[in-house]
Amino acid sequence: xxxxxxxxxxxxxxxxxxxxxxxxxxxxxxxxxxxxxxxxxxxxxxxxxxxxxxxxxxxxxxxxxxxxxxxxxxxxxxxxxxxxxxxxxxxxxxxxxxxxxxxxxxxxxxxxxxxxxxxxxxxxxxxxxxxxxxxxxxxxxxxxxxxxxxxxxxxxxxxxxxxxxxxxxxxxxxxxxxxxxxxxxxxx
Numbered sequence: 001x002x003x004x005x006x007x008x009x010x011x012x013x014x015x016x017x018x019x020x021x022x023x024x025x026x027x028x029x030x031x032x033x034x035x036x037x038x039x040x041x042x043x044x045x046x047x048x049x050x051x052x053x054x055x056x057x058x059x060x061x062x063x064x065x066x067x068x069x070x071x072x073x074x075x076x077x078x079x080x081x082x083x084x085x086x087x088x089x090x091x092x093x094x095x096x097x098x099x100x101x102x103x104x105x106x107x108x109x110x111x112x113x114x115x116x117x118x119x120x121x122x123x124x125x126x127x128x129x130x131x132x133x134x135x136x137x138x139x140x141x142x143x144x145x146x147x148x149x150x151x152x153x154x155x156x157x158x159x160x161x162x163x164x165x166x167x168x169x170x171x172x173x174x175x176x177x178x179x180x181x182x183x184x185x186x187x188x
Contacts, residue, residue, distance in 0.1 A: 002040040010038065014110040018150055022157045028110060030103040038109035042081045045116045049077060052120055055127045064188050076184035083180065084108075084173055091169065097159045104158040111154045115147045148174070 009027045016024025029037065057069050085105045092101040122143050126136040148170060156166035 010110040038106040041109040107158040
């Protein structure tokens with residue numbers, strides 16, 4: 001179990017990074033143990049993701065058997081949390097940034113809690129039909145823009161790389177997310 005003090009410090013570090021304060025990295029446990037503990041972020045996001053799944057299944061996927069729907073979506077959730085760090089292990093080596101890999105994944109994972117804190121409420125309200133389409137689209141695009149810039153800053157800061165390389169990594173992350181979601185949706 002991750003000590004509560006570490007969770008709070010990590011989320012505070014992610015918050016500082018969201019304010020474009022590179023000092024937020026100081027609040028993250030970038031040890032090997034901290035690396036593994038950072039995946040606890042997926043546990044923190046999970047309840048909100050489950051709410052989204054319930055809303056999606058009840059409103060748009062009611063024709064799909066619940067067990068199939070939830071099994072596929074939960075497998076995709078786990079893959080989404082694991083695939084990018086696995087790919088980045090190789091990319092960090094290629095970019096000669098492997099000494100910063102652990103710090104990057106720790107920052108990336110804890111930052112995901114804040115990202116989902118922004119994006120999931122909009123997605124849940126949209127899926128439930130509580131936001132009119134124009135507003136949902138505007139909020140969704142605005143949230144996506146903020147998240148992309150945030151992840152870019154985290155990537156650039158934690159890996160200590162140039163802006164263009166950081167943008168490429170963010171693009172890779174985005175494409176990987178689209179691929180995982182597309183495959184999951186295709187299976188549902």
